[in-house]
Structure formats: C-alpha cells, structure tokens
Amino acid sequence: xxxxxxxxxxxxxxxxxxxxxxxxxxxxxxxxxxxxxxxxxxxxxxxxxxxxxxxxxxxxxxxxxxxxxxxxxxxxxxxxxxxxxxxxxxxxxxxxxxxxxxxxxxxxxxxxxxxxxxxxxxxxxxxxxxxxxxxxxxxxxxxxxxxxxxxxxxxxxxxxxxxxxxxxxxxxxxxxxxxxxxxxxxxxxxxxxxxxxxxxxxxxxxxxxxxxxxxxxxxxxxxxxxxxxxxxxxxxxxxxxxxxxxxxxxxxxxxxxxxxxxxxxxxxxxxxxxx
Amino acid sequence: xxxxxxxxxxxxxxxxxxxxxxxxxxxxxxxxxxxxxxxxxxxxxxxxxxxxxxxxxxxxxxxxxxxxxxxxxxxxxxxxxxxxxxxxxxxxxxxxxxxxxxxxxxxxxxxxxxxxxxxxxxxxxxxxxxxxxxxxxxxxxxxxxxxxxxxxxxxxxxxxxxxxxxxxxxxxxxxxxxxxxxxxxxxxxxxxxxxxxxxxxxxxxxxxxxxxxxxxxxxxxxxxxxxxxxxxxxxxxxxxxxxxxxxxxxxxxxxxxxxxxxxxxxxxxxxxxxx
Numbered sequence: 362x363x364x365x366x367x368x369x370x371x372x373x374x375x376x377x378x379x380x381x382x383x384x385x386x387x388x389x390x391x392x393x394x395x396x397x398x399x400x401x402x403x404x405x406x407x408x409x410x411x412x413x414x415x416x417x418x419x420x421x422x423x424x425x426x427x428x429x430x431x432x433x434x435x436x437x438x439x440x441x442x443x444x445x446x447x448x449x450x451x452x453x454x455x456x457x458x459x460x461x462x463x464x465x466x467x468x469x470x471x472x473x474x475x476x477x478x479x480x481x482x483x484x485x486x487x488x489x490x491x492x493x494x495x496x497x498x499x500x501x502x503x504x505x506x507x508x509x510x511x512x513x514x515x516x517x518x519x520x521x522x523x524x525x526x527x528x529x530x531x532x533x534x535x536x537x538x539x540x541x542x543x544x545x546x547x548x549x550x551x552x553x554x555x556x557x558x559x560x561x562x563x564x565x566x567x568x569x570x571x572x573x574x575x576x577x578x579x580x581x582x583x584x585x586x587x588x589x590x591x592x593x594x595x596x597x598x599x600x601x602x603x604x605x606x607x608x609x610x611x612x613x614x615x616x617x618x619x620x621x622x623x624x625x626x627x628x629x630x631x632x633x634x635x636x
Numbered sequence: 637x638x639x640x641x642x643x644x645x646x647x648x649x650x651x652x653x654x655x656x657x658x659x660x661x662x663x664x665x666x667x668x669x670x671x672x673x674x675x676x677x678x679x680x681x682x683x684x685x686x687x688x689x690x691x692x693x694x695x696x697x698x699x700x701x702x703x704x705x706x707x708x709x710x711x712x713x714x715x716x717x718x719x720x721x722x723x724x725x726x727x728x729x730x731x732x733x734x735x736x737x738x739x740x741x742x743x744x745x746x747x748x749x750x751x752x753x754x755x756x757x758x759x760x761x762x763x764x765x766x767x768x769x770x771x772x773x774x775x776x777x778x779x780x781x782x783x784x785x786x787x788x789x790x791x792x793x794x795x796x797x798x799x800x801x802x803x804x805x806x807x808x809x810x811x812x813x814x815x816x817x818x819x820x821x822x823x824x825x826x827x828x829x830x831x832x833x834x835x836x837x838x839x840x841x842x843x844x845x846x847x848x849x850x851x852x853x854x855x856x857x858x859x860x861x862x863x864x865x866x867x868x869x870x871x872x873x874x875x876x877x878x879x880x881x882x883x884x885x886x887x888x889x890x891x892x893x894x895x896x897x898x899x900x901x902x903x904x905x906x907x908x909x910x911x
Contacts, residue, residue: 423742429753467698478704491791514736516766
C-alpha cells in the first residue's frame with residue numbers, strides 16, 4: 362500500500378487506529394479454544410468486528426513464534442484473511458528485526474516479498490546496526506520500513522535518551538540519520554505514546570513521516586496528547602492499541618466488546634481529523 | 637549449557653569455533669537440492685563434518701524465515717539433530733530480537749524454553765529497547781542472552797560509536813549497563829572481529845564475559861587480532877565463521893571442504909589456547 366492509498370483509507374474510515382494482534386494463546390477466550398486453530402479463529406473474529414473502525418493490523422511476531430511452527434501457520438492464515446480485504450487495511454509485521462546487509466535482505470524477503478508466506482505491507486526494524494541493516498527493507502515497491510525511534514517501554518530510558526556532545530539524543534539521531542535511508546513514502550518511525558511530551562521534538566525532525574504510536578491503553582499513553590503534537594495535515598499517525606481492544610472482554614462476547622472499544626477510539630480520532 | 641560445561645567443551649575440543657548455519661537455500665550445492673528437505677540435509681552434512689572442530693552452531697533465523705513455514709520446519713529438524721549430540725555443542729539462535737517486557741517473554745519462550753520447538757542454549761538480542769527488553773531472556777536456567785554491543789558491519793558506525801558527554805561510546809554504555817541485567821554466567825556480548833582494535837577496550841569493561849565474535853572470514857576480520865586482545869584465562873570467546881566454512885565449496889565435496897576449513901581454524905585456535 363502506498364502513501365496516497367494509506368492517507369485515503371484514513372480519511373475514508375475517519376480513523377488512524379491500528380489494532381495489535383498480540384494474540385497470546387494463554388489469554389484467548391474459552392469459546393475459541395475448542396476450534397481447530399484458536400489463534401486464527403480469534404484473529405478472524407477480531408478482524409471482522411473491528412475492520413470498520415480500523416486502518417491497520419499489527420500482529421506482533423513474538424506471540425506467534427512462541428507457539429512454534431503452529432503459531433506461524435496461524436499467522437499465515439491471518440495474513441491470507443487480511444489480504445482478502447484488499448485496500449481495506451494496512452498490515453504491519455511487528456518483528457523488530459535488523460541484521461547485517463545480506464541477512465536483512467532475507468528478513469525483508471520473509472515478511473515483505475509478495476511471494477512470501479506473509480506479504481506484509483510493512484515491518485518494524487531496530488536501528489542499532491545502522492544503514493546496511495535498514496536499507497534492504499526499503500527495496501520492495503509500496504512496502505514500508507517502520508524504524509524504532511522512541512519506544513513506549515521503561516527500558517527506552519536506558520539508551521534512547523543518551524545525548525551526544527552536541528546534546529542530541531540517540532532517538533533524535535535515529536530520526537535524522539534514517540532520513541538518508543528512506544523517504545516519507547517508505548519509512549515510518551515508532552514513537553511511543555507514553556513519550557507524548559517528545560512529539561513536538563519528533564515533529565520538528567520528521568515533520569511529514571508517518572509515526573506508528575504504540576502505548577495507548579494498557580501502557581498508559583494519551584491519544585489526545587499524541588494528536589496535539591503528532592497529527593499532520595495528512596494525518597501522519599497510526600495509533601496502536603492491542604490488549605485494550607483484543608483482550609477487553611474474555612467472554613463469548615469478546616468480538617463485540619472489541620468492536621465497541623475500537624469504535625470508541627475511532628470516534629475520538631474522527632474529532633481530531635476534523636479539527 | 638552452563639558456563640563450566642562450555643569452558644570444558646572448549647578445552648576438550650581445543651576449539652572456540654562457532655559455525656554459522658546461514659543456510660541460504662539459493663546457495664546450496666546442487667547435490668542436496670534433490671533431497672526432500674535440502675536445507676536440513678545440508679545442515680546435517682555440515683554438522684557431521686565439522687562437529688569434531690566446532691563447539692557452537694549458530695543458525696541465523698533470517699535464512700530460515702525467508703523460506704516461510706517450510707524454513708522453520710528445516711530449522712526444527714536441525715535443532716532436533718543438534719540436540720542428539722548432548723553436551724557436544726552449544727547452540728545459538730541468531731535472532732537479534734528484543735521488544736517490550738511481556739513480548740520479550742514470548743520470544744524467550746519461542747527459542748529458549750525447553751518445551752519450545754527449538755530449545756536453543758542462547759539467543760542474540762538487540763539492546764536498543766533497554767532493560768525490560770533484555771531481562772526476560774535471562775530467566776531460563778543454563779540459557780544465555782547474547783547482547784549486540786559492537787557489530788561487524790559498516791552500519792555499526794552509524795550509532796554504536798556515538799559518544800555521550802563523558803566521551804563514552806554507545807557500545808561501551810551497552811557493555812556497562814547490561815552487566816546490571818545479567819552475569820558472566822548468562823550474558824555474552826556480540827563484538828565483531830572487524831573491530832579488533834576495540835577488543836582491549838571491550839575487555840577493560842567486560843573482562844570475564846564470553847564474547848561472540850562474527851566477522852572472521854567473508855567479512856575480513858582477523859582471528860589473531862581478536863585473540864590478542866579478547867582471549868581470557870577461560871577462553872571467553874566464541875568465534876564465528878559462516879560463509880567461509882559452509883559455502884567454501886559448492887561441489888558434492890562441500891562437507892569435506894567445510895571440515896577442512898573448520899579444522900584449519902580449530903588448529904589455529906588451539907595454538908592460542910595453549911599459549
């Protein structure tokens with residue numbers, strides 16, 4: 362999906378909601394556990410319920426890999442299902458990969474290539490290994506790198522705020538340097554909602570790039586704060602909620618509740634888009 | 637495998653060689669391509685040929701994931717095969733993972749848990765997201781985190797040498813800080829052989845930790861330079877070669893040549909261990 366298609370999708374659905382399919386098997390509602398592939402059945406129900414309010418889905422690979430090969434089969438089925446809704450949603454492999462050049466090429470092939478088992482629109486990448494670890498993810502047409510800049514977790518404070526001798530923080534260096542490796546048409550940044558006070562700085566360095574924003578909901582970030590500083594005239598945000606939507610209700614009504622939670626966020630997002 | 641077992645293995649085989657099973661399907665010798673599972677058959681032949689000279693095997697996940705679910709099946713079979721050589725080799729998932737705490741737990745489960753499809757002894761982790769992204773990998777008994785510190789690629793220069801206002805480089809901060817998260821019994825560091833001039837600095841900060849050293853061979857690093865500054869009285873090194881061993885020969889003699897290349901490195905290593 363290219364930038365224009367993504368922006369069109371956002372204004373059509375009046376939403377910039379990303380639903381995180383962190384479908385931890387140990388937390389699935391009882392009613393899906395009897396199905397042949399509980400993780401896939403859960404995802405399918407969540408997708409069906411939330412699609413009207415949602416522009417992106419983001420399975421975090423860890424929750425599939427932890428189920429071994431069986432988990433990857435559930436992921437493939439989930440992606441096949443998402444592909445059946447052509448242009449109705451953007452897909453993100455939350456994989457946080459990155460390796461030396463020839464190895465990153467293999468990861469890009471694994472997740473972004475149209476011939477792969479998954480064929481995601483984008484994937485998250487860690488910046489620590491620099492240029493040759495990131496650039497191989499920019500070669501597929503209409504596919505995106507989403508580079509970690511400022512993450513939503515406590516450990517973000519360990520290295521990401523380290524200042525160089527000019528006072529530039531590491532996450533700011535990442536935001537600046539990476540713009541030599543990709544453009545606003547194939548590069549986004551992860552910036553956590555728990556760091557909302559940093560969004561004006563982020564927008565000074567990367568005024569037009571899309572930001573993928575985790576941390577709203579279970580992690581405590583505020584949507585209104587993120588929008589206040591992060592929203593651009595082409596939206597420029599994908600705000601993720603995972604546990605706050607998919608695990609809001611563990612009863613047989615889980616999908617209905619997920620739809621309600623997604624709708625609440627979408628309705629709030631609509632007001633920001635219309636300002 | 638615990639530290640004592642690893643050190644014993646090294647002195648028994650007089651080797652600290654790690655063979656990187658970066659078994660790129662497009663580079664396999666023709667003679668294995670007709671087999672039902674070419675990647676596994678290739679790995680099995682390489683393992684059989686190199687085991688006398690080798691203390692560790694390191695499949696890089698990218699080369700398996702790029703083959704989709706089929707690739708993960710080949711990896712599982714490879715790991716099952718390696719597990720049949722109990723205490724004869726240490727295994728490393730070169731995965732470079734790392735995510736927020738509850739998600740890193742899932743990655744740890746995927747690769748390190750004895751109940752997982754793979755059951756590696758260790759896995760490589762990226763430090764960018766800090767403490768809560770790393771610590772979940774230290775909870776399994778006799779399993780290891782191998783944290784990226786100074787990598788062997790050109791992109792290492794983009795961020796890893798950034799100095800804070802005390803002149804401390806980012807990779808040095810990682811080496812220091814991570815010692816609050818793990819001990820020399822469950823934490824190693826990745827330090828590239830292409831950065832051999834940095835090994836005296838690395839040993840000043842981490843005198844006793846094992847270092848996993850990629851970059852000898854195809855990437856141009858020198859074994860003697862690495863040993864000059866990196867070797868400790870308990871060895872403290874696992875030096876990896878991938879392409880230089882497994883793809884040294886594309887003929888039907890590939891395994892024999894791999895054994896020869898591994899033996900050459902082991903013989904050189906023996907001289908350093910005996911000094």
